[in-house]
Structure formats: structure tokens, C-alpha cells
Amino acid sequence: MTIAHPPSLSKSTFLMGRQCSKLLWFRYNARDQIPAPDEAQQAVFDQGHEVGNLAKQLFPGGIEVSADVTDFAQVLQRSLEAAKARKPLFEAGFVYNGGFARADILNPVGRNEWDIIEVKSSTEVKDVNVLDLAFQAFVYNGAGLNIRRCYLMHVDRNYVRRGAVDPKKFFKLADVTKDVSGLSREIEPQLEDMFATIRLKQEPEIKIGPHCSDPYDCPLTDRCWAFLPPDSVFNLYYGGKKCWRLLHEGVVNLKDIPDDVDLTDRQTIQRKVAGTGQPHIDRKALASFLKRLKYPVSYLDFETFSTAIPLFDGLSPWQQVAFQFSLHRQAAPGVKPEHHAFLADGCGDPRPDFLHRLCGCIGDKGSVIVYNAKFEVGVLDALADAFPEHVVWIEAVKPRIIDLLEPFQAFDYYHPEQYGSASIKAVLPVLTGRSYTDLEIQEGNTASLEFLRVHFGGVAEAERQKVRGQLERYCSQDTEGMIWITDALRQLTG
Numbered sequence: 001m002t003i004a005h006p007p008s009l010s011k012s013t014f015l016m017g018r019q020c021s022k023l024l025w026f027r028y029n030a031r032d033q034i035p036a037p038d039e040a041q042q043a044v045f046d047q048g049h050e051v052g053n054l055a056k057q058l059f060p061g062g063i064e065v066s067a068d069v070t071d072f073a074q075v076l077q078r079s080l081e082a083a084k085a086r087k088p089l090f091e092a093g094f095v096y097n098g099g100f101a102r103a104d105i106l107n108p109v110g111r112n113e114w115d116i117i118e119v120k121s122s123t124e125v126k127d128v129n130v131l132d133l134a135f136q137a138f139v140y141n142g143a144g145l146n147i148r149r150c151y152l153m154h155v156d157r158n159y160v161r162r163g164a165v166d167p168k169k170f171f172k173l174a175d176v177t178k179d180v181s182g183l184s185r186e187i188e189p190q191l192e193d194m195f196a197t198i199r200l201k202q203e204p205e206i207k208i209g210p211h212c213s214d215p216y217d218c219p220l221t222d223r224c225w226a227f228l229p230p231d232s233v234f235n236l237y238y239g240g241k242k243c244w245r246l247l248h249e250g251v252v253n254l255k256d257i258p259d260d261v262d263l264t265d266r267q268t269i270q271r272k273v274a275g276t277g278q279p280h281i282d283r284k285a286l287a288s289f290l291k292r293l294k295y296p297v298s299y300l301d302f303e304t305f306s307t308a309i310p311l312f313d314g315l316s317p318w319q320q321v322a323f324q325f326s327l328h329r330q331a332a333p334g335v336k337p338e339h340h341a342f343l344a345d346g347c348g349d350p351r352p353d354f355l356h357r358l359c360g361c362i363g364d365k366g367s368v369i370v371y372n373a374k375f376e377v378g379v380l381d382a383l384a385d386a387f388p389e390h391v392v393w394i395e396a397v398k399p400r401i402i403d404l405l406e407p408f409q410a411f412d413y414y415h416p417e418q419y420g421s422a423s424i425k426a427v428l429p430v431l432t433g434r435s436y437t438d439l440e441i442q443e444g445n446t447a448s449l450e451f452l453r454v455h456f457g458g459v460a461e462a463e464r465q466k467v468r469g470q471l472e473r474y475c476s477q478d479t480e481g482m483i484w485i486t487d488a489l490r491q492l493t494g
């Protein structure tokens with residue numbers, strides 16, 4: 001659908017336009033072709049709303065101007081009237097020169113000035129947040145509000161919950177007025193360019209580039225990147241700018257990278273296997289990795305969740321909370337493993353039960369194999385900090401940990417169909433022929449979101465039990481999968 005007279009640009013569409021004019025064009029001319037946010041993106045938005053509501057408590061007497069209003073003209077009318085009351089305004093909408101701003105909080109100052117306060121659930125100020133505020137300040141000033149200062153109210157990562165969440169301690173206020181002023185002159189000409197883009201009959205021709213994921217992952221990536229083959233130069237391990245250089249020189253496939261291009265050892269392996277279609281196997285290195293395993297071996301995996309507003313005492317914003325583990329213990333290679341598992345239930349802090357159960361089944365002998373030890377060790381360290389009574393056994397477990405990611409990160413084994421990834425999801429199918437595709441939950445982020453949904457989201461008991469079963473299958477496959485991978489490596493090394 002082509003729009004003859006484009007409507008106002010909101011701050012989010014303005015930011016879209018800054019990221020890519022093709023994305024902006026689609027937003028106004030073919031919106032149905034932009035995929036809806038997935039569950040993970042939606043969860044981020046939901047966390048943002050919760051944090052926004054908490055921030056409003058810092059402005060008692062504030063007026064909720066337009067939270068439940070969808071009619072554009074009504075939003076403007078209500079905002080104009082509410083501004084006369086000289087009280088804090090939540091989501092007050094004003095227009096100027098084609099821009100439409102609706103700040104989280106407008107706070108009156110003195111007789112006729114206002115401060116803009118934009119609330120973010122992140123723990124730091126990002127450039128895109130300042131740009132967002134610059135756009136809003138441009139619109140509000142143009143609409144006749146005197147903007148005095150611009151603030152970003154973000155989450156303080158050092159906050160620790162003790163009892164009810166105290167918004168005064170939970171947030172940090174960053175004055176970004178100077179940075180905003182520096183950008184203000186750019187806004188008007190950019191708006192004009194964006195309206196010109198929106199009026200184009202055809203989508204603008206924009207090549208893919210680093211802007212496709214900066215500052216946000218573009219929802220049109222599948223569409224614009226579809227021309228690339230599965231084995232493209234973008235699979236280069238830590239390829240960075242090299243990938244773009246190669247593409248600009250017309251090199252699309254990994255196997256076509258010329259010999260004179262400077263590649264790391266791992267990237268050279270990638271080019272080689274892309275050409276031969278055969279995996280690279282360093283049997284000596286794999287054998288020496290396997291030699292390090294001391295039986296009985298415990299294959300261990302954790303699942304965690306994190307929320308912006310901590311759910312329990314002792315937690316900081318976005319801190320990982322362990323809620324599930326799976327542990328397969330194998331007495332010797334090829335022997336049927338015994339399985340231990342824990343999945344928290346109810347709405348309480350899962351960490352004490354998690355620790356109690358893990359302590360009871362991890363034993364004191366043999367290697368503990370995990371996939372990506374940085375994560376599991378980080379979780380254990382945080383648990384030891386929070387529950388010092390468990391420090392002794394946690395510290396005894398840590399030296400037993402061996403990372404099964406290591407041989408794949410080192411490219412001691414690399415299969416062309418890993419497509420540059422050393423994750424267990426990439427390694428398991430190529431080494432064992434098994435995969436996660438028949439599981440309802442297929443990766444950790446979904447596991448966290450599903451756990452939160454069915455334990456804190458008020459769902460029916462039948463649904464809760466169904467998802468708990470899915471979570472158990474998923475986490476169990478992570479540890480069983482590690483046994484299958486180890487067995488496969490053993491076979492490779494003879």
C-alpha cells in the first residue's frame with residue numbers, strides 16, 4: 001500500500017530510518033512483510049514496560065496521558081490539556097514538523113520548563129538512546145514545550161534487592177542534555193530525507209552492511225540476506241570486517257576466498273573444508289583432550305533466567321538465576337549413564353533447592369564436563385557469593401570442570417555444516433546425526449522464557465505441566481548430547 005501523505009514519524013520509526021532507509025520504506029509501504037517480534041524480542045519489550053511502570057513511582061501525582069488511547073488526535077488533545085496541569089506526564093504525545101514524540105516521562109520544572117526522562121531497562125547509556133532523546137527534544141521544543149534537560153533513567157547494575165524494590169535505588173539518572181544538543185541540528189534534515197524515502201514508489205536499493213545489526217537486529221534480515229549461500233564468507237570464525245571486505249570484492253563463498261587473503265588458522269581450516277566438503281579432524285589433539293577425562297564423568301548443564309527487576313532478595317538486575325540442571329553420570333566409556341535432574345517449581349527463589357540437589361548428586365570424584373564452561377563457572381561463582389555455606393563444595397567442583405567446547409573452539413574437529421559455529425547445536429548433528437529439531441524447546445533462551453511464563457505468568461496447570469516436561473527433555477538432551485559427542489570423538493580417535 002502506498003501512502004500519498006505519510007503520517008508523522010514516531011521515535012521508533014525515526015530510529016528505523018536512521019538504521020536503514022529500506023527498513024523505513026517497508027515500515028510505511030509494506031508493513032505486512034516485516035515479521036512480528038519473536039518471543040524473545042517480545043520478552044524484552046515486556047521487561048521494558050515493567051521497568052517503565054516502576055520508574056513512574058518516582059513521580060507521584062503524575063498523569064497517565066495516553067497509555068490506553070490509540071486514536072492519534074485524541075492523544076494530542078489529551079496531552080495538550082494535561083500539560084496545563086504542570087504535573088509529571090507519562091506518555092504525553094506532541095507533534096512537530098512531521099515528528100511525533102511520546103516520552104516516558106515529562107517532568108515540569110519551574111514555571112514553564114520541562115525535563116524529558118526516558119526510561120531504559122538496560123544498565124548503561126547507549127548512543128541510540130541519546131539519539132532517541134534528541135528526536136524527542138526536537139519535537140517537544142518545536143511543539144512549544146521548553147525543554148530544559150534530557151535524562152536517561154537506566155537500571156543500576158549494582159542494585160541488590162532487599163525486600164520491596166526501591167525505585168530510588170534501582171535507577172540511575174544520566175544527564176545527556178549536552179549530547180542531545182549536539183545532535184539536535186541533525187534531526188530536521190533527517191526527517192525530510194525520511195519522508196522522501198517513504199514517498200518512493202519502490203523500495204530503495206540498500207546493500208546489506210554492518211548496519212543490519214547496528215544498533216538493532218533488523219527484522220528484514222532474512223529477506224535481504226537471502227541471496228547468500230549457507231556457506232558464505234559471513235561464517236568466517238571471528239571474521240569481523242574481513243567478511244565485508246571479501247563481499248565487497250565479490251567473494252561470496254568460503255571456498256572461493258583467494259589464497260593471498262590473510263586468514264587465521266581456523267579460517268584457513270574453514271576454507272579448506274568448504275572446498276573438500278570433508279571435516280577437518282586433528283586426531284592427536286582430540287585424543288589428548290579425551291585423555292584428560294577422569295571417570296566417573298559427570299555431564300552437567302544449567303538453565304538460568306534473568307529479569308530486569310530482580311524477583312528475589314539478594315539479586316541484582318539481570319543477574320542469572322539457576323532454575324534447572326541435568327547431570328548424566330557415566331562410570332566408564334560406553335556404560336549406561338545414571339541421570340539426575342532438578343527443575344524448580346513454584347514462585348520462590350529456586351537457588352537454595354538447586355544447590356541442595358546439585359550438592360547431593362555431583363559427587364567428589366571424576367571430571368565434570370560442561371559445554372561452554374564460562375557460563376557454568378559464572379553461575380557457580382554467583383551461587384557461592386550468594387550462599388557462602390556452599391562455597392566449599394563449589395570450589396572443590398570447579399577444578400574438576402572440563403569444557404567440551406574446547407576441541408571445537410580450537411577446530412580440532414570442524415565439519416563444513418557447522419557453518420562457523422562451535423555451539424553444541426551445531427556440533428551434535430554433524431558428529432552424531434542427532435539434533436534438537438524434534439524437541440519443543442530447542443535453545444536456552446526459550447527455556448528461560450518458558451520457565452518464567454509457566455511459573456510466574458498465571459497459566460493453567462495442564463499447560464504448566466506440559467512445559468515442565470518439555471524443559472526436562474531439553475535440558476536432559478544437553479547432557480546426553482555431550483555423552484554422544486564424547487563417544488563420537490572417541491570413535492574418531494580409534
Ligand code: SF4
Nearest residue numbers: 020023212218221224
Ligand atoms: S536487512 Fe539490512 S539492508 Fe535489509 S532492510 Fe534491514 S538494515 Fe536494511
